[in-house]
Amino acid sequence: MRLKRIATVVNGVTETPDDWDRVRSNLVFEKKFVEGLYRLDHFKHIWVIFGFNRMRRTMMKSHPQHNLKKPQVGIFASRSPARPNKLGLTLVQLIGVRRNVVTVKGLDAFDGSPVYDIKPWEEEIDY
Amino acid sequence: MRLKRIATVVNGVTETPDDWDRVRSNLVFEKKFVEGLYRLDHFKHIWVIFGFNRMRRTMMKSHPQHNLKKPQVGIFASRSPARPNKLGLTLVQLIGVRRNVVTVKGLDAFDGSPVYDIKPWEEEIDY
Numbered sequence: 001m002r003l004k005r006i007a008t009v010v011n012g013v014t015e016t017p018d019d020w021d022r023v024r025s026n027l028v029f030e031k032k033f034v035e036g037l038y039r040l041d042h043f044k045h046i047w048v049i050f051g052f053n054r055m056r057r058t059m060m061k062s063h064p065q066h067n068l069k070k071p072q073v074g075i076f077a078s079r080s081p082a083r084p085n086k087l088g089l090t091l092v093q094l095i096g097v098r099r100n101v102v103t104v105k106g107l108d109a110f111d112g113s114p115v116y117d118i119k120p121w122e123e124e125i126d127y
Numbered sequence: 128m129r130l131k132r133i134a135t136v137v138n139g140v141t142e143t144p145d146d147w148d149r150v151r152s153n154l155v156f157e158k159k160f161v162e163g164l165y166r167l168d169h170f171k172h173i174w175v176i177f178g179f180n181r182m183r184r185t186m187m188k189s190h191p192q193h194n195l196k197k198p199q200v201g202i203f204a205s206r207s208p209a210r211p212n213k214l215g216l217t218l219v220q221l222i223g224v225r226r227n228v229v230t231v232k233g234l235d236a237f238d239g240s241p242v243y244d245i246k247p248w249e250e251e252i253d254y
Contacts, residue, residue: 001129001213002130003130003212003214004211004212033187033203035188036188036202037201037203038187038199039198039200039201039204040200040201040204042200049176049216051128053128060160060163061163072165073165073167074163074164074166075163076164076167076245076246076247077163077165077167077169077170078247079246079249083244084131084160084163084244085128085130085176086128087244116212116214117203117216118203119203119205119216120203120204120205120206122206125218126218126253127254
């Protein structure tokens with residue numbers, strides 16, 4: 001399946017920060033998808049599915065949190081970006097929605113990353 | 128981005144059942160990805176990112192749960208499959224891992240659906 005970029009991450013972050021949780025990002029949506037954001041502002045948290053667009057390699061095993069003291073686990077037992085499909089999935093706090101810009105807090109994506117989907121977090125299905 | 132199928136859903140389900148929560152599915156992985164499943168069995172719940180491969184249309188708004196009495200919301204404020212990228216995201220119970228087969232409960236995907244990624248559910252990042 002070919003994914004199309006629906007939005008772009010704008011946060012000025014080009015190197016891994018001390019704490020991703022404090023990073024604010026604007027997800028700047030393509031204009032044609034603005035109507036799809038209707039009533040999104042009713043939610044406090046959303047899922048963001050984005051692309052690890054700086055990652056090229058795929059490894060079947062990795063050390064959790066890049067910590068060489070922790071035993072290796074399979075890539076599907078980790079959240080490492082070196083996966084077959086370079087998809088990131090992060091639960092973020094929704095700060096606001098204004099026209100085609102969705103502002104979130106806690107997204108661990110670099111500036112310019114492509115966003116492929118967002119979905120509302122709903123307690124009855126996500127926990 | 129082009130996604131490659133890493134596994135296929137095998138559950139015999141071809142029509143929407145009364146209760147997806149009770150459906151057991153085998154995710155049959157491509158042989159080359161078996162190593163990536165190492166230690167996955169330490170987790171009780173996993174995320175499955177899969178393709179809504181029977182869905183063709185895209186709608187910017189929809190009624191939640193197909194309920195016409197509920198007011199329409201934007202596609203990104205819903206989990207409807209009629210989204211620009213046909214990606215499903217479901218938290219499922221992990222039943223077991225045996226060679227290249229991961230057995231789960233509660234996946235709302237039809238028989239034959241492509242799986243693009245699985246990730247462990249971890250309380251500190253997913254809730």
